[in-house]
Amino acid sequence: MKKIDWIEQTLQTRYQEEGNGVTSQELAEALQLDRSTVSRYLNELVKTGRAQKKAGRPVRYFPLEPYTDAGGPQRRKSCTGESELLQEAMAALLYPPHGLPILFTGETGVGKTHLAQKLVETAIEKEFLSKKTPFIAFNCAEYAQNPELLLAQLFGVKKGAFTGADENKFGLVERANSGILFLDEIHRLPPSGQEMLFHLIDQGFYRRLGETGVERKADIRLIGATTKAPEKALLPTLLRRFPVRLEILPLRKRPREVREQLLEHFLEAEAKQMGVPLSITARCRSFLLQYDCPGNIGQLKSDIQIACARAFLRNLETDGKKKVTIDFHDLPTYLQPQRPVTSAVKNAIAGGNDGQEGISGNIYRKLTVTKESLLKKKASPAELAEQLQETVNRYVRSLSFQQESRPVDPAIIRVLTRALEEGGANEIGGISDEQLYAIALHIQAWRSNPGSTRIARNELEQVETESVYEHLAQKIAMLLEREHSLRLPPEEIKLISLFLSLNQRPEEQEQPKRLIATVCLTGEGAAVALQSWLEDHLPAEDQDVEIRSVQIDPQTRTSEKLDLLQREFRLIAVAGTVPPELDGVPYIPAWELYQKQGFERLRAILAASRSRMTAENGLTLRPSEIPALIEQGLSETVIHFNPKQFVQLIQTKADTFRRVFSWEPEREIGIWMHLGIYTDQLLAVQLANRRMEKSAGVLQTDLPPDRIKLWEQFLSALSTALHVRYPPSAASEMARLSTTS
Numbered sequence: 001m002k003k004i005d006w007i008e009q010t011l012q013t014r015y016q017e018e019g020n021g022v023t024s025q026e027l028a029e030a031l032q033l034d035r036s037t038v039s040r041y042l043n044e045l046v047k048t049g050r051a052q053k054k055a056g057r058p059v060r061y062f063p064l065e066p067y068t069d070a071g072g073p074q075r076r077k078s079c080t081g082e083s084e085l086l087q088e089a090m091a092a093l094l095y096p097p098h099g100l101p102i103l104f105t106g107e108t109g110v111g112k113t114h115l116a117q118k119l120v121e122t123a124i125e126k127e128f129l130s131k132k133t134p135f136i137a138f139n140c141a142e143y144a145q146n147p148e149l150l151l152a153q154l155f156g157v158k159k160g161a162f163t164g165a166d167e168n169k170f171g172l173v174e175r176a177n178s179g180i181l182f183l184d185e186i187h188r189l190p191p192s193g194q195e196m197l198f199h200l201i202d203q204g205f206y207r208r209l210g211e212t213g214v215e216r217k218a219d220i221r222l223i224g225a226t227t228k229a230p231e232k233a234l235l236p237t238l239l240r241r242f243p244v245r246l247e248i249l250p251l252r253k254r255p256r257e258v259r260e261q262l263l264e265h266f267l268e269a270e271a272k273q274m275g276v277p278l279s280i281t282a283r284c285r286s287f288l289l290q291y292d293c294p295g296n297i298g299q300l301k302s303d304i305q306i307a308c309a310r311a312f313l314r315n316l317e318t319d320g321k322k323k324v325t326i327d328f329h330d331l332p333t334y335l336q337p338q339r340p341v342t343s344a345v346k347n348a349i350a351g352g353n354d355g356q357e358g359i360s361g362n363i364y365r366k367l368t369v370t371k372e373s374l375l376k377k378k379a380s381p382a383e384l385a386e387q388l389q390e391t392v393n394r395y396v397r398s399l400s401f402q403q404e405s406r407p408v409d410p411a412i413i414r415v416l417t418r419a420l421e422e423g424g425a426n427e428i429g430g431i432s433d434e435q436l437y438a439i440a441l442h443i444q445a446w447r448s449n450p451g452s453t454r455i456a457r458n459e460l461e462q463v464e465t466e467s468v469y470e471h472l473a474q475k476i477a478m479l480l481e482r483e484h485s486l487r488l489p490p491e492e493i494k495l496i497s498l499f500l501s502l503n504q505r506p507e508e509q510e511q512p513k514r515l516i517a518t519v520c521l522t523g524e525g526a527a528v529a530l531q532s533w534l535e536d537h538l539p540a541e542d543q544d545v546e547i548r549s550v551q552i553d554p555q556t557r558t559s560e561k562l563d564l565l566q567r568e569f570r571l572i573a574v575a576g577t578v579p580p581e582l583d584g585v586p587y588i589p590a591w592e593l594y595q596k597q598g599f600e601r602l603r604a605i606l607a608a609s610r611s612r613m614t615a616e617n618g619l620t621l622r623p624s625e626i627p628a629l630i631e632q633g634l635s636e637t638v639i640h641f642n643p644k645q646f647v648q649l650i651q652t653k654a655d656t657f658r659r660v661f662s663w664e665p666e667r668e669i670g671i672w673m674h675l676g677i678y679t680d681q682l683l684a685v686q687l688a689n690r691r692m693e694k695s696a697g698v699l700q701t702d703l704p705p706d707r708i709k710l711w712e713q714f715l716s717a718l719s720t721a722l723h724v725r726y727p728p729s730a731a732s733e734m735a736r737l738s739t740t741s
Ligand SMILES: Nc1ncnc2c1ncn2[C@@H]1O[C@H](COP(=O)(O)OP(=O)(O)OP(=O)(O)O)[C@@H](O)[C@H]1O
Pocket: 079, 080, 081, 082, 106, 107, 108, 109, 110, 111, 112, 113, 114, 115, 184, 225, 227, 262, 265, 297, 298, 299, 301, 356, 357
């Protein structure tokens, strides 16, 4: 940076701190420059209109224009209303000699990451930083379940630091040297990591994991971000290292103009992608400007993207019209409680809450290309409509924000549940939750606007449903009338019986579709990114595999959505940043999947799941293929023991286990993978000298003792070979996992 810019910018910062002008002596001290040099530059700034001075003794200098505004008034009015924050952050980022660490706080989706990126871009644009300045962004939540790995990612690892660390690896701190390190969800750093970080901030030195000798030097400017109250989430010692803390307000607390500007900005961006003129109805615009948006800018953006995709689809279907207009019905379904149930609602119920960033690629181009290729293949209009709708549904699923916020009246759910119970729904195989929700939403829609559902009575009457569903639907109608004075017309009752009957078909007739769940702690970041990556990379023969992103509860490691999905699909693998509590389903960490071996492992799982699909034709995975698959699977996942040795140990006992538990091959792989990952986690805890998790003692179980014994013996052999200590409950836990319920 040029000296004059440096002086101008320090003048800015000082002025903000002190408010009543700065003397050349004060500036000279702050910058450790000679006073006469500083005076010279200050006068130059005054001459060129970038500062002003107030006569007196001593003379005081004031900044004139915020330096972030070199882009002129247009820029200052940037759609984000963020210029003051940027200005403050810029002053901190460039504060000599190495910048001051900055902490952005604010609810999810307020734009913390966006602001950090913008800050660095602006600094580069204005040549305060060189174009080559590295900017490394890392989300600490992604490895929070494995603190060792998290620290290894950040600080690097020394070869041999632990089993599996077979080469020296440098960390992100090294990559960010002489540049900027952005740590999102910084509160996820374990205390030891927070300590390493403030040592780095204070001293400019750090060590790779496992290194003991000389420290390494790194000169980084640090930006942290957190959704938590920093006083509660960070160690006080680290918190004190952040002299500049900037809170980004949630959308609801920001002026209306900010929302207007954001709306314009996102619409413009979508119009650009569409390549056709885009407009929006007044009703829709005013809705978007005032609706409750708990996911902040991220949600507003994804809601607008959904509306645009739907409007574009309508335009594509009606053809001819060259202009796309977004109207109220294009808004995401969960914003429209009075909207009748469509297949999109059903899909959204099974798949919502999928995040903000959207699937990769341009949805409009995808739609246009799909349409053209289907037309070439001479697809029927119905097929065309179905395919296009499905493309939009996938997109909506990947963007839909917080399905939980879709309101369903619990009173209606209660009536439905009671009617189904009393009507004997269990005897016909039960009704799924998704189905229940779809019906509840429909009834709710009908109640708030009885004319809106426009049911074609005559057509419905021609559709046959079995009497058992008609009976159930009658029962629902009766209870609704009795308890809520809601009298459903006959066509509505018929429709409900159709909803009920639809549920039964797929399970009886077809194999459920295969599913890969991508998971992370928010269900939005890594999970969505992985979902779209997988959608682009699935082998041709596995294109039928459904991929859904899911949030995992950090405490329980479970997910209701995943439970729901498993009723509809056959879950063959989970990939992501947190291994969920799941029996017998292989888990592939995200970082591994992006590497060759990880992807190979996924291919193996896909192939195994395909052969299981054709198992009825006698094509199934052979037991002899299993060890190689496990070894391959574990080789990139585990770092604390040698997978080859582990597999050899398994093979000594594999036949016995197979005989006792009669696993299917896929299940067997899952069980061994589970044990491997579990063992690795235990070793990680033990190696880090952390207290071993409190064992619940031997589990109360009614499993046959010989099965538990078998596991006890095997775990004891593993204990000796791998130097791992299993808690007393491990054997019964493994026996429970491996026993088919
Ligand atoms: N001022 C803005 N102008 C344009 N787009 C923005 C702005 N702020 C945020 N966005 C967009 O909104 C989305 C969410 O923003 P971002 O990821 O920065 O939020 P965050 O506060 O970091 O959220 P989280 O805490 O969940 O990580 C991103 O797609 C981002 O590009």
